[in-house]
Structures are given as structure tokens and as C-alpha cells.
Amino acid sequence: MRALIAKRKSTTRDPAPSKWRYRLQRWMLTPTFVATLRLGIPLALIAIIVTTFFSDPDNRAMISDTLAEAKTSLQHRPEFMVHQLKVEGATPQIEEQVRRVVQVAFPISSFNLDLESLKTNVSSLNTVSQAVVKVGEDSNLVVVVTPREPVAIWRDGSVLNLLDTEGVFSGALETRADRPDLPLIAGEGAFASIQEALRLFERAEPLGPRVRGLVRIGERRWDLVLDRDQRIQLPSDDPSAALDRIIVLNAAHKLLERDVAVVDMRNAARPTVRLTTEAANALRRVSERRVDQ
Amino acid sequence: MRDLYDSQRAMRNMRKAAMQRGVVAILDIGTSKIACLVLRFDGTEDFKNADGIGSLAGQSQFRVIGAATTRSRGVRFGEVDAMQETERAIRTAVQAAQKMANVRVDHVIACLSGARPSSYGLEGAIDIDGGTVSDSDIGRVMAACDVPDYGTDREVLHAQPINFALDHRSGMLDPRGQVGNKLTTDMHMLTVDRVALQNLYFCVKRCDLELAGLASSAYVSGISSLVEDEQELGSACIDLGGGSTGISIFMRKHMIYADAVRMGGDHVTSDISMGLQVPMATAERIKTFYGGVMATGMDDREMIEIGGDTGDWEHDRRTVSRAELIGIMRPRVEEILEEVRLRLDAAGFEHLPSQQIVLTGGASQIPGLDGLAAKILGQQVRLGRPLRVQGLPQAATGPAFSGAVGLTLFAAHPQDEWWDFEIPAETYPARSLKRAVRWFKDNW
Structure with a gap:
């Protein structure tokens, strides 16, 4: 009969894996198990270590301090x-x-x-x-x-402001004489239509040094002011054309050299000329004299 | 028979699961060695020569990716005798095969050589009333077979339909779709001892493996070592194993009879051990190196050192002539072959058209065995080696592995068994409703 109690030393060597060794080998041949062993356990270990480390507030502070320090030292390198x-x-x-x-x-x-x-x-x-x-x-x-390149001077009361092409203030002037090369504009909201003003100044070139400046009236239209207090009232629509007509008239009839106070071009169909008071009086006297004769 | 049907079906499902996994292990639990092969299936593919009702369990191309053999422990006469020992041996073999295959196997198809197999020829008949034969009719006719009382301690291992007859036309392989009145079938049923089967089942279970199929060793040896014409025309495969000798008779590619003689190569070894007074291991060595069954004059002069380690010089220096060794071995081999002859006679082997006898198994490697077998079993005797299987290592191609190789073929291409067919249709309520309708039609 076979010995029921296992002998310590068998005469024939029968290498057989123990039950657990056999199971272990089968587990190691299971792809998911191997993946868990190779990846899952190290990851879990790392996760545990990291969480225990960071669960301590001192450690967290130390890490953030070190990081900040490293950052500063790097940033403050010469x-x-x-x-x-x-x-x-x-x-x-x-x-x-x-x-x-x-x-x-x-x-x-x-x-x-x-x-x-x-x-x-x-x-x-x-x-x-x-x-x-x-x-x-x-x-x-x-x-x-x-x-900013100033292209005009805008007078607001007694203050002289420099304007660039976009109508933006680019400084102030003490006196007009500081920048005699720049045209002068005045009136409420004149800076908003600086482009139009610049165009008008360009058109008014033939009038030469007589041009004093442009005055914005009612934020709507321009008055061209000449010396001798002459004014050319320009319409709000197409002021350039009206100015051109005046210049042509001036060239033909020397209109502006006469004793004219205001040339009213606001209504293009009906240009009007207002004489100065003296001129008007003189005219009236002359016409009265004619009537008297 | 009902729970057997279910358990075998469960095993078939297990086999299907194994096919899906693509890996299944083959376990040949013999008396002298336990062989484990690991098969990898490359997907189902039809075999070209699939005769008969096509395989319902699915067939597959496969490759052996792991093979291991270990000395068997705790098995006697092809039955599990000491379960712990057998379990250890199975573990050894499975572990080595798994290591070679580098894949884990969970499903095992096993065969057993002993357990006193006995064959029954069954016959069943049903009326099909001029209709065409359908799948359910085949299931029905198999269920209609009158099962003999094979005893409560027995279990059905194989139940294969081997012939169908429709009215007076017999020898049909596949009656489906044909018209007839009466369908009859012949079924071959193989029963084995329930206890042996259960022991084997538990052994496999204790190794954390699932049993995906069971086969008789005699049957699978026949599959692997008989060539096609032998299987077709009628032949017997004698699997001379360690503890038992399996006999299977094939005819028209079906096994029609199987039996086992409870004697094998181990008995020859024990005879040598007793006759020469040497330990079993020495006797086994002497048998494999010098054994034979036909003595010649030369054998009288060839002296064999028996050896021993008693310390007694006279005892340890004994020699024996090879003729003496043959004189010990031959009576036992003759006895085995005589017993086989008796079984074949009982089965009516002489009525087969061809009476080829193929000797295979480990003990068939005794030199001169074919000559001796020809004297006892008849002239048409040859030594058989198993079929070549893809990936099988050279060491596992000998006749000792015909069972294991046959089991691979069985795993890849199982024959239809009774439990592969659907449950007999009588249990369906639809059928009884149809019957009721017919009864009404007939009577009104």
C-alpha cells in the first residue's frame, strides 16, 4: 500500500509545483494580472507616498517655498x-x-x-x-x-492747444508765436473736424498770409477769418467749393481787398456781402448825394 | 439521461468558450505518463472532407504551442487512484506546457483510458409522415433510441450517431432535407464508470481548470493513428498503454465499438521486476533498452547487467541473457494480445470488410511486437504512429502520444454526439399544439 503519510524523502524525485506556486505561475500568465502588478502596484505606491507627503501642511509649505525661491533666483539672474x-x-x-x-x-x-x-x-x-x-x-x-505731429493749433479761450491730424491734443503752446507755421482753429468742437479744416486751409492757400484761422460755428460749419476782421462764412455742405468761389471772385474782383466785413456763402445760391459800417455809411452818403444831385 | 444531456451540453459550451479564447489544453491522463498539450486555435475553418452531418460543435484549425510530459503518479489501470498524486502530476504537466506556450489555459479536454468502457449499439426510429427530415427530427430520432439499462454507476461518455436510414435506404450520412416516412438511426453509446469519471473531473477541478470535453482514450487513439481508408473500411486500433489496453473499432469513419483490457506495459514491467528481482525503475529501464518478444539465437549470448545497490557483490553483479528477458515479457504480451483477440471476436470484428489492426501506444514499441501480434490477431497488423500535427515537438510524435494527438484532433474537430442536437421536440408546447390541431382535423 502507498504510504498515506508523505515521507520526508522520496526515493523517486517527482518535481511537482506546489499548489500556490502553480497558481502563481498561472497568475503571472494572466495579462491583466501582470499589468496590475507591473503598473498598478508601483503607481499605487507612488500615489500613497505622494499623498502622505502632501497631506502634511509643513511639507506643502516647504515645497511651495522652495519653488518660489527657485523661481525668484532664476528671475533675478543678471x-x-x-x-x-x-x-x-x-x-x-x-x-x-x-x-x-x-x-x-x-x-x-x-x-x-x-x-x-x-x-x-x-x-x-x-x-x-x-x-x-x-x-x-x-x-x-x-x-x-x-x-504726435501737431498740424494745427486750437484755441480754447486763452489756451492754445496743439492738434494732430486725428484731432488729438498733443500738447499746449505758450504763445502763438511759438509755432507760427501751424494754422489756427477755434470754436467748439473744432478739433473733431480737423481734417476738413486742414483741407480748407489748403484751399485757402491763395489768400496767403491774410488767413488768420478757422472758427467752428455751432459745431456745424466754418468761418474763415482773415485779417482786418474779415470773415468768410462757409456752408456746412461742401465748404471747399464755396471757398473756391470766393477765391475766384477775389482773383477777379479783388473782393476781399475791399471794405467787406463778411462774405456770407452759407446759401450757395445767394452769396451775400456785408460791408463794414464805414463802407456802408460811405456808400449810403454817396448814394444820398447822388439822390440829392 | 436528461442531466447527462445537460452536463455534456455544458461541457460543449465550455468548449465553445475555449474556442473563443483560442487556447485549450489537452490532457492525456495515462497510467505511465501524463501529457499536456496547449493548442492555439486560429479561427474556425471548414475542413474540406467533412462528411456526414457537419460538425455542430464547430471545427477549427489549430497549432500546438506547448507540450509537456510527466511521469504519471497515482493512476492505475487508467483510472485516478490517488487523487493528490494525480493532481500533482497534472499540475506539473500543465505548468510546464503553460510555460512553454507562455499562455494561461483555463479549459482542458481530457481523455481517460480505463474506467471499464462498454459499448452499446442503439437503434431509434420515428415517423416523419412523408415530410422532409429536419434538424429537430434528427434530435428526435436520437432521443427515441431505446437506451439499455446500463446501471446507475455508469455514465455515458460518447453517444454518436453512426448511421441513418430513411425507409429502406440505409447507410445515409446526412438524411436532412430528404423525404421519407420512417427515420431510423443507429447510435453507438460508450459508457464508463461514473466514479472514475468523477475522480478525473475533481482532479482537473482541483487544478483550477475547467473540463471542456471528455473522450475515451481508445477512441482518440483511433482517430490519430488510423489512416483514412482504414477508418472507412473497418479497422481496429489497439492502444497498448501503461495500465490498460484500449480497443476501438472504426467503420465508415465512425467508432462502432470500444473496449479496454485492464493490462498494459506496466504489467510487463512488473513481471520483469518480479522475475529478475529488481526494482520497478530498473525493470522499466531494462524493458525499454533490451526488451523484445521474439527471441533469436543471438539473444542467448547477449548478457544484460541487472545491477543493484544492496552492497552484496554477487547480487549486484547479476546478469541475465536477453532471451531470458524475452521469456519473461512474451507471455504477458501474449496474454494481453489474446485478451484483445477475445474482445475483438466478441465485437464481431471478423465480419468487417477490412480487418486491419493497428497497434499503437507506448507498449507497441516493443521490438518484434508486430510479428507476435500477427500470429495472434491476424495477418493485417501494422504499427501505428499518430498523425502529424502542426507545431507538435519531435519528442511527442511517438506512438506513446497517439492518445494526446488524437485528443487534439478531437478538440479541433469533434464528432457529432447526441447532445449536439437540439432537445427532442416533444417538450415544446408548439408541438403539442400542432398535435392537438391534427387530432381535431382527423376527428372532425
């Missing part, structure tokens, strides 16, 4: 530092304005510079039409400014 402001393409006044606007405490890391807002600030200056803000070479903060 390669990234900006030392001074350089303004290009600006007059001394504008440069002063720009420097006033760009309030940056140098030296500063270029990471901490908000170039967008600097650009907005500089561009919002009246005297500046365009601005380019960049961190240039030699660790300079470079502001390249395109100043």
Missing part, C-alpha cells in the same frame, strides 16, 4: 535684470513725460515687467501716437516713441 530706461525717438519734453509715466523701480527682473501696461500707459500720453516697449540689449528697457 541675464534677466533690467537696469535703466531708454526712450528713443522722443523730444526732451516727451521723454520727460514718458519717464514720468513709466514708474519702474530699477533694477528689476524682466519677468516682473508688465510691458503691456507700460505700453498702454505710454500710448495714452497725448503727445505720443505710438509706442513700442521692449527689453532691449544691454539690459535696457527701451521705449520707442512715435510723437
